[in-house]
Structure formats: C-alpha cells, structure tokens
Amino acid sequence: MRAAVDLAQSYRLLNHGPTVLVSAAHGGQRNIMAAAWNMALDFAPPKIAVVLDKSTYTRELVEASGHFCINVPCRAQAGVVLALGQLSGRELQADAEGGDKFARFGLNTFAASHGEAPLLQGCVAWLECRLMPEPRNQQLYDLFIGEVAAAWADTRVFADGHWRYDDRSDPALRTLHYVAGGHFFAIGEAFEAQAARPQR
Amino acid sequence: MRAAVDLAQSYRLLNHGPTVLVSAAHGGQRNIMAAAWNMALDFAPPKIAVVLDKSTYTRELVEASGHFCINVPCRAQAGVVLALGQLSGRELQADAEGGDKFARFGLNTFAASHGEAPLLQGCVAWLECRLMPEPRNQQLYDLFIGEVAAAWADTRVFADGHWRYDDRSDPALRTLHYVAGGHFFAIGEAFEAQAARPQR
Numbered sequence: 343m344r345a346a347v348d349l350a351q352s353y354r355l356l357n358h359g360p361t362v363l364v365s366a367a368h369g370g371q372r373n374i375m376a377a378a379w380n381m382a383l384d385f386a387p388p389k390i391a392v393v394l395d396k397s398t399y400t401r402e403l404v405e406a407s408g409h410f411c412i413n414v415p416c417r418a419q420a421g422v423v424l425a426l427g428q429l430s431g432r433e434l435q436a437d438a439e440g441g442d443k444f445a446r447f448g449l450n451t452f453a454a455s456h457g458e459a460p461l462l463q464g465c466v467a468w469l470e471c472r473l474m475p476e477p478r479n480q481q482l483y484d485l486f487i488g489e490v491a492a493a494w495a496d497t498r499v500f501a502d503g504h505w506r507y508d509d510r511s512d513p514a515l516r517t518l519h520y521v522a523g524g525h526f527f528a529i530g531e532a533f534e535a536q537a538a539r540p541q542r
Numbered sequence: 543m544r545a546a547v548d549l550a551q552s553y554r555l556l557n558h559g560p561t562v563l564v565s566a567a568h569g570g571q572r573n574i575m576a577a578a579w580n581m582a583l584d585f586a587p588p589k590i591a592v593v594l595d596k597s598t599y600t601r602e603l604v605e606a607s608g609h610f611c612i613n614v615p616c617r618a619q620a621g622v623v624l625a626l627g628q629l630s631g632r633e634l635q636a637d638a639e640g641g642d643k644f645a646r647f648g649l650n651t652f653a654a655s656h657g658e659a660p661l662l663q664g665c666v667a668w669l670e671c672r673l674m675p676e677p678r679n680q681q682l683y684d685l686f687i688g689e690v691a692a693a694w695a696d697t698r699v700f701a702d703g704h705w706r707y708d709d710r711s712d713p714a715l716r717t718l719h720y721v722a723g724g725h726f727f728a729i730g731e732a733f734e735a736q737a738a739r740p741q742r
Contacts, residue, residue: 351722354721354722357578357579357719357720357721357722358559358561358578358719358720358721358727359558359559359560359561359578359719360559361558361559378557378558378559378581378582379557379581379582379583380581381578381579381580381581381591381593382578382579382593383579383593383683383684383685384683384684389683391581391591391683391685393581393582393583417733420733420735421735421736421737421738422738423735424735424736424737424738425737425738425739425740428737429737429740434740439740443740446740446741447738447740447741448741478678479679483583483584483589483591483687484583484584485583485591487683503722504721504722504723504725505721505727507727513731516730519557519558519559519719519729520557520558521554521557521558521704521705522551522554522557522703522704523704524734524735524736524737525704525732525733525734526732526733526734526735527558527705527707527729527730527731527732527733528730528731528733529719529727529729529730530716530727530728530729530730530731531713531727531728531730532725532726532727533617533620533725533726533727533728534724534725534726535620535621535623535624535724535726536621536624536724537621537624537625537628537629537724538621538622538624538625538647539625540625540629540634540639540643540646540647541646541647541648
C-alpha cells in the first residue's frame with residue numbers, strides 16, 4: 343500500500359543514499375532516467391539535489407516543465423534501472439520501433455499530485471518536486487535543485503518516518519545502491535547506534 | 543592497507559550513498575562532522591557536493607582554508623559518527639574540558655597529501671577536496687562543491703575500482719547509511735544486474 347509521507351520526514355527517503363529514477367513530462371512527452379547522484383538538501387521546506395547530464399532527454403523535459411519526480415526503485419527493478427541508465431529516451435524515440443521508455447520497457451505509472459511527471463509503479467518511494475531554477479548550477483554542474491511538493495512510500499517498507507527493512511522483509515523490496523558497471527548493492531542490516539561520549 | 547584510488551574512479555567511493563565525515567583545519571584548529579547529504583557531482587575532473595549547515599564549525603574551517611576531506615566511515619565507527627553529528631566542535635571547545643573533537647573522542651588521524659584537513663584513521667575511504675567557491679550555493683543552500691585532489695581506500699574493502707564487500711568481509715568494515723534518530727543501515731548484499739531489454 344502507498345501512503346503519503348510527512349514532508350518534514352521526506353528527506354529520510356533519500357538520506358541513506360539510494361540510487362533513484364528521475365521522471366519528467368512535458369507537452370505529451372515523458373521520460374525516466376537513473377541517477378545515483380542525488381541527495382537531500384534541506385528539511386523545511388524540503389529540498390533535494392540531483393545531477394542531470396546535458397545529454398539526457400529527462401533534463402530537457404525538467405527544464406521545460408519545471409517539475410520532476412524522484413522514484414526510489416528496489417532490487418526487483420535492478421535490470422530496468424540499469425537499462426534506464428544506459429539507454430537515452432531520445433535515441434529510443436528516434437529508432438524504428440518508436441514508443442517511449444515506459445512503453446518499450448512495459449513500465450506502469452500512476453499520476454503525481456503535482457505536475458505531469460509520471461510516478462513509476464513498483465518503486466518503494468516517490469518525491470514530487472518543483473524545479474527551483476538555478477541556471478548557473480544547471481549549466482556549470484548539471485546540478486538541479488527541487489522543492490519537494492509531495493512524498494509517498496510503500497508502507498511495506500517505510501512507515502512512521504522510518505525504513506522498516508528487517509529479516510522478514512522481502513529482499514526484492516530493498517533499495518538499490520549503484521556503483522558502476524552493472525554492480526549494485528542492496529541496502530543491508532538495520533541497527534541502532536548509541537552516540538560515543540567525549541572523553542575528559 | 544591504504545592505497546591511492548584512481549581519480550577517475552573516485553566517484554565510486556560515494557556512488558552507493560554512504561554517510562560521510564567531513565574534516566577541515568585552519569590556523570591550528572581542526573574539526574570533523576557527519577554529513578549524510580553528499581554526492582558525486584562529476585567524473586573528470588572529479589567533483590563532489592556536500593551540505594554543511596551554517597551552524598557548523600567545520601564549515602567555518604572549510605571557508606577559511608579552501609580545503610576539506612571526505613572520510614567514509616564504517617560500521618565499527620557508528621557511535622562516533624553519531625556523536626560527531628550531534629555535538630558541535632564549537633561547543634566542545636568552549637566547555638571546561640577543552641580539546642577538539644579528535645582529542646575528546648580519542649580519534650587518530652593521518653596527514654592529507656593536499657591541504658591541512660586531517661584524515662580519520664579507521665575509515666574505509668577518503669577524498670581530499672579543494673573547495674570550489676560558490677557563494678550563492680553556500681549562502682542559500684549550505685551547498686559546498688569540491689574538486690577531488692586525491693582519493694584513498696582501505697584495500698580490504700575497495701580494490702581495482704570496486705567495493706569488495708562479500709560474505710567473507712568483516713561486517714564492521716561495511717559503509718554506513720544513516721536515516722535519523724540513531725538509526726543506520728550497513729551496506730548490504732552485492733549483486734550484478736543485467737540490463738532489461740526494450741520490448742518491440
């Protein structure tokens with residue numbers, strides 16, 4: 343089941359460093375790409391930062407629409423995440439087969455509450471973002487900043503402001519942490535730490 | 543054993559989203575703080591981004607010196623990471639006991655090859671960074687960008703450009719992925735994915 347995440351706690355969806363999928367739509371076109379380079383940027387109002395290379399079609403749609411969605415995929419989707427990171431939506435649409443990434447990979451979506459960017463089914467969390475235009479960052483660093491307008495999570499794995507992964511969790515629902523060359527980690531063991539105390 | 547990491551592959555030290563420690567030094571003062579909000583920003587020359595709140599003493603030292611180091615801690619250090627994230631170096635130095643965070647927590651360091659920022663022993667990777675001043679980002683978003691000048695990793699867990707965590711790895715050496723409230727994940731199972739193929 344999908345439930346809204348309190349905006350004040352939405353940073354926790356990204357705090358542990360998952361690889362994400364960035365989706366965007368404009369003028370009847372839509373696309374989705376993988377992005378390991380993302381982070382939370384502020385608590386209230388919540389903001390996030392993500393790197394979108396100039397070669398990506400998603401970036402063009404983000405700049406045109408002023409909106410994007412961060413989808414947090416899980417292990418069951420690793421093959422799709424890798425493909426969405428390797429294949430450009432622009433190339434795909436130019437090839438003989440036609441159809442966007444969603445159609446070609448058989449990806450189902452649901453509507454965001456803000457903006458047109460589609461949300462990908464099967465992910466475990468989603469952040470709907472309004473682009474905060476920063477032309478210098480975008481041009482010089484490919485760095486995009488968004489204010490989080492709504493956030494959602496799969497209640498099987500995120501509830502009461504915390505990821506609930508434990509020994510009984512379905513391993514296929516664990517978040518993905520990409521390195522390079524098709525090599526991923528799934529998020530691992532949860533534990534509580536006690537803060538060390540300063541010595542005199 | 544510690545070995546240099548090829549600068550072109552240094553982004554892989556952060557790509558899977560670990561929580562890091564940021565260290566800095568200036569004028570005989572030094573400090574270190576926890577930062578879950580960090581990401582790689584470019585491949586060549588390698589750049590990284592990290593969020594440093596205005597309240598932090600580390601930020602003051604970064605701005606004064608133009609250098610900082612990203613230390614990637616491991617599970618064995620979780621209690622120290624939590625403490626370094628909760629306690630301000632400024633408060634610590636003002637209290638009756640005196641001494642900086644390194645002295646008070648009994649933390650050993652080694653020298654960076656660029657700049658004065660100390661590198662924390664016991665971590666599993668290190669990135670030495672030169673601050674790329676971006677006054678608007680720093681003031682408005684607490685966002686700091688650094689160019690990676692040198693990178694190092696513990697060869698027990700990172701070799702030939704990849705994290706080598708497997709069933710035989712010491713669990714205490716796994717990277718930390720912080721959520722909130724003392725709640726961490728260790729990085730989990732490694733796996734290779736095959737990219738999904740587009741359907742016709």
